[in-house]
Amino acid sequence: MALDKEIFKEELKQRLRENYAMELEDASEQEIFYTLGALVKARYSDAWRDTWKYYVDKNKKQVYYFSIEFLPGRMLKSNLLNLGILDTAREALTDLGIHLDDLAEVEKDMALGNGGLGRLASCFMDSIASGGFPGNGNGIRYDYGLFKQRFVDGYQVELPDEWLQSGNIWEVRRESKAVDVRVGGHVYLAETNDGKLKPVYENERVLRAVPYDTGMVGYENNVVNTLRLWAVEIPDSEEDKYQSIQGRRELEDLTAVLYPDDSNEQGRLIRLTQEYFFVSAGIQSIIRHYKKWFQKPISKLSEYVSIHINDTHPALCVPEMMRILIDEEELSWEQAWDITVKVMSYTNHTIMAEALEKWSIDLMQRTLPRMYQIMEEIDARYVQTMQELHPHDLVERTRIIRNGQVHMAHLSIIGSHSTNGVAKLHSDLLKSVVLHDFYIIYPDRFNNKTNGIAQRRWSQIVNEPMSNVLDETIGKTWRQDSGDLKLLRNYQSDQAVLEKLAEAKKINKQKLADYILGTTDIEVSADAIFDVQIKRLHAYKRQLLNLLHIIKLYQDLKENPSLEMQKRVFIFGAKAAPSYHYAKVIIKCINETANLINNDPDIKDRIKIVFLPNYNVSLAEKIIPAADVSEQISLASKEASGTSNMKLMLNGAITLATLDGANVEIRDAVGDDNIYIFGLTEKEVYEYYENQEYSAQRLYDENAVIRRVLNAFIDGTIPNIVYEGREIFDSLIKYNDEYFLLRDFDSYVEAQEEIDKAYGDQTFWQKMSLINIANAGRFSSDETVSRYAEDIWKIESKDSFVTEKG
Numbered sequence: 125m126a127l128d129k130e131i132f133k134e135e136l137k138q139r140l141r142e143n144y145a146m147e148l149e150d151a152s153e154q155e156i157f158y159t160l161g162a163l164v165k166a167r168y169s170d171a172w173r174d175t176w177k178y179y180v181d182k183n184k185k186q187v188y189y190f191s192i193e194f195l196p197g198r199m200l201k202s203n204l205l206n207l208g209i210l211d212t213a214r215e216a217l218t219d220l221g222i223h224l225d226d227l228a229e230v231e232k233d234m235a236l237g238n239g240g241l242g243r244l245a246s247c248f249m250d251s252i253a254s255g256g257f258p259g260n261g262n263g264i265r266y267d268y269g270l271f272k273q274r275f276v277d278g279y280q281v282e283l284p285d286e287w288l289q290s291g292n293i294w295e296v297r298r299e300s301k302a303v304d305v306r307v308g309g310h311v312y313l314a315e316t317n318d319g320k321l322k323p324v325y326e327n328e329r330v331l332r333a334v335p336y337d338t339g340m341v342g343y344e345n346n347v348v349n350t351l352r353l354w355a356v357e358i359p360d361s362e363e364d365k366y367q368s369i370q371g372r373r374e375l376e377d378l379t380a381v382l383y384p385d386d387s388n389e390q391g392r393l394i395r396l397t398q399e400y401f402f403v404s405a406g407i408q409s410i411i412r413h414y415k416k417w418f419q420k421p422i423s424k425l426s427e428y429v430s431i432h433i434n435d436t437h438p439a440l441c442v443p444e445m446m447r448i449l450i451d452e453e454e455l456s457w458e459q460a461w462d463i464t465v466k467v468m469s470y471t472n473h474t475i476m477a478e479a480l481e482k483w484s485i486d487l488m489q490r491t492l493p494r495m496y497q498i499m500e501e502i503d504a505r506y507v508q509t510m511q512e513l514h515p516h517d518l519v520e521r522t523r524i525i526r527n528g529q530v531h532m533a534h535l536s537i538i539g540s541h542s543t544n545g546v547a548k549l550h551s552d553l554l555k556s557v558v559l560h561d562f563y564i565i566y567p568d569r570f571n572n573k574t575n576g577i578a579q580r581r582w583s584q585i586v587n588e589p590m591s592n593v594l595d596e597t598i599g600k601t602w603r604q605d606s607g608d609l610k611l612l613r614n615y616q617s618d619q620a621v622l623e624k625l626a627e628a629k630k631i632n633k634q635k636l637a638d639y640i641l642g643t644t645d646i647e648v649s650a651d652a653i654f655d656v657q658i659k660r661l662h663a664y665k666r667q668l669l670n671l672l673h674i675i676k677l678y679q680d681l682k683e684n685p686s687l688e689m690q691k692r693v694f695i696f697g698a699k700a701a702p703s704y705h706y707a708k709v710i711i712k713c714i715n716e717t718a719n720l721i722n723n724d725p726d727i728k729d730r731i732k733i734v735f736l737p738n739y740n741v742s743l744a745e746k747i748i749p750a751a752d753v754s755e756q757i758s759l760a761s762k763e764a765s766g767t768s769n770m771k772l773m774l775n776g777a778i779t780l781a782t783l784d785g786a787n788v789e790i791r792d793a794v795g796d797d798n799i800y801i802f803g804l805t806e807k808e809v810y811e812y813y814e815n816q817e818y819s820a821q822r823l824y825d826e827n828a829v830i831r832r833v834l835n836a837f838i839d840g841t842i843p844n845i846v847y848e849g850r851e852i853f854d855s856l857i858k859y860n861d862e863y864f865l866l867r868d869f870d871s872y873v874e875a876q877e878e879i880d881k882a883y884g885d886q887t888f889w890q891k892m893s894l895i896n897i898a899n900a901g902r903f904s905s906d907e908t909v910s911r912y913a914e915d916i917w918k919i920e921s922k923d924s925f926v927t928e929k930g
């Protein structure tokens with residue numbers, strides 16, 4: 125429904141009067157934001173209900189995407205865009221003397237995730253709704269999102285993110301849909317009168333799971349799906365048990381924070397309980413909904429329900445579904461297992477061994493006794509079936525319970541019909557190395573689904589200047605279908621278009637430069653190359669390699685002040701896990717090097733380092749449109765996919781990358797001439813692992829440039845890093861450089877030199893940039909979720925519904 129600007133203005137004023145008893149002139153930005161949010165929500169509430177009703181009336185199969193992280197960021201503009209009223213709302217607000225962009229800044233980032241995995245889940249939510257697919261998210265409503273990051277003396281300091289302090293305009297609390305979740309205590313099986321074995325619970329704790337639903341608005345299609353996040357409360361029946369404040373706090377802590385530190389027993393217990401909490405609540409509510417509205421026998425569940433296990437955190441979906449089907453629905457084990465495997469599918473997001481989740485048997489038994497019993501049975505039956513078909517060793521290695529631990533990835537693969545990786549290379553590595561044993565056992569279960577991004581947000585919302593140039597050049601169809609970005613290819617030699625794109629980039633760079641000045645006091649020139657590395661701080665992502673190159677440039681410039689090179693601003697955004705010491709050491713070193721270089725008069729602003737604190741979705745939205753260079757420099761084989769690479773490419777940044785994750789597919793999309801590739805290939809990395817010939821010491825001894833750069837960490841060149849500098853030095857030399865930074869250093873430097881030269885020829889650079897934008901369409905999450913829908917979830921798009929609704 126089109127938005128009438130005048131009616132919109134009146135409605136906004138009227139709602140302000142009703143809710144705050146004030147006129148627009150007297151209202152604060154906060155009050156206007158909440159009023160506008162309520163108005164927007166009201167605009168989609170009918171469609172939300174209609175969508176739900178349609179799925180029920182037509183008995184549509186639905187997917188439920190279970191994820192312990194969702195990172196939607198801010199939702200005001202994306203809701204306005206998807207409702208088709210962004211421009212009108214903007215104009216109406218301008219008439220009222222209000223800037224939509226300023227207003228949007230009031231919204232707290234919904235930061236219920238750490239990084240790529242959580243953001244992917246949110247991109248999927250957008251695309252599932254926009255594609256008209258029946259699909260819902262299921263997760264946890266943490267009271268505190270990912271910590272807020274500050275730098276104090278160059279060190280990362282973590283502050284709580286109280287995102288709910290002023291309320292959350294988008295959510296709806298649905299107390300009537302609460303369910304109880306049982307944890308702890310003991311469970312034993314007792315025979316019932318009719319001779320069946322039933323579990324009996326003793327001394328368990330009952331937690332009330334209350335859902336908060338948020339509408340996931342599809343792009344101009346009247347579809348509004350649901351993201352359901354669960355919060356813990358104390359059920360009335362248990363009030364007596366929680367009389368002390370401390371007891372209540374302990375329980376309420378369960379959904380307080382995202383990823384509590386799992387380095388101690390208490391933290392691990394909370395984490396495991398969290399995982400079960402949202403899994404059990406989610407599955408119970410799915411079954412209840414199915415029984416109430418679909419009125420089909422439970423044996424048909426897999427025809428109407430698909431559950432996606434996003435990484436292993438929701439792997440307990442498998443035994444929980446079994447528990448409900450056996451204990452409550454009284455199906456046979458065989459029947460329950462058949463349904464469970466058909467319903468479940470699983471995505472693996474990493475090959476990093478430390479991230480492949482395992483839990484000690486002891487903790488599992490104490491925390492979730494019934495889950496453990498069921499997993500033991502799954503494990504025993506798996507061994508029994510497989511030992512007839514496969515060698516003993518292979519079966520042993522792939523068991524769910526082995527060496528005193530429960531292996532969640534094994535559970536996810538065995539208990540589901542599909543396992544996918546998130547980029548071609550990653551999926552191949554799963555098959556050939558990481559999960560090779562499982563690939564032998566279940567070759568048909570493995571498939572690839574290359575990640576994608578919500579392109580409307582990452583272009584139309586974040587980059588208006590570029591979007592306007594695209595409209596003028598290729599028309600507006602790309603806004604609906606990002607595949608049409610390829611029309612831009614026809615303009616790669618059109619000087620006028622290249623210049624317009626360059627102007628758009630310059631506007632974005634100036635805006636970011638202003639933001640940088642405002643937040644860090646560092647002055648940067650929009651004429652410099654904006655060289656960007658934004659992602660979690662992790663050794664394998666190699667922010668340190670970036671730093672080594674910067675130090676080299678610094679040393680070169682000190683030695684030869686007349687050295688010719690483009691001005692560069694190196695921009696970092698990254699949070700380190702609070703317990704990840706080495707990552708924090710790297711942050712400190714980057715910050716101290718920034719201090720040194722930014723304040724050295726000899727450098728005369730030719731290089732600058734800006735480490736923007738508190739990297740999150742909203743900050744990414746500011747940085748990405750302004751980027752010239754996209755640093756994707758992980759050690760080949762380690763980054764499952766990456767998604768900032770796709771966002772940066774879409775915004776015309778040139779990728780500087782190793783052949784890792786989705787970088788390989790970006791290279792295929794743009795061609796070798798429009799990307800800078802360096803470093804070891806994944807094969808070469810594995811060769812080093814096999815022949816064990818890697819010697820960082822040798823590289824240090826033989827390469828004078830490397831030696832000079834590394835010495836800067838320990839000889840006082842970079843001040844204030846006595847301990848940190850030594851730690852970095854030792855990690856590279858004494859501990860033999862786990863991620864082969866020194867091996868890739870020379871080729872990285874070479875690629876950087878080429879970038880420096882290329883930027884000098886602006887026409888050449890702009891053409892590369894255009895080709896990147898033109899070929900970004902294939903990395904849309906619209907496309908990715910269509911593949912999931914067709915190949916894995918077997919759900920249908922609701923196109924017919926759109927036509928019905930008109």
Ligand code: CJB
Binds near residue numbers: 239242244763
């Ligand atoms: N990833 O963000 C996370 N967290 C994890 O625990 C494991 C993986 C990332 O997932 C992204 C989405 O699939 C990938 O693009 C990225 O390479 C991976 O590190």
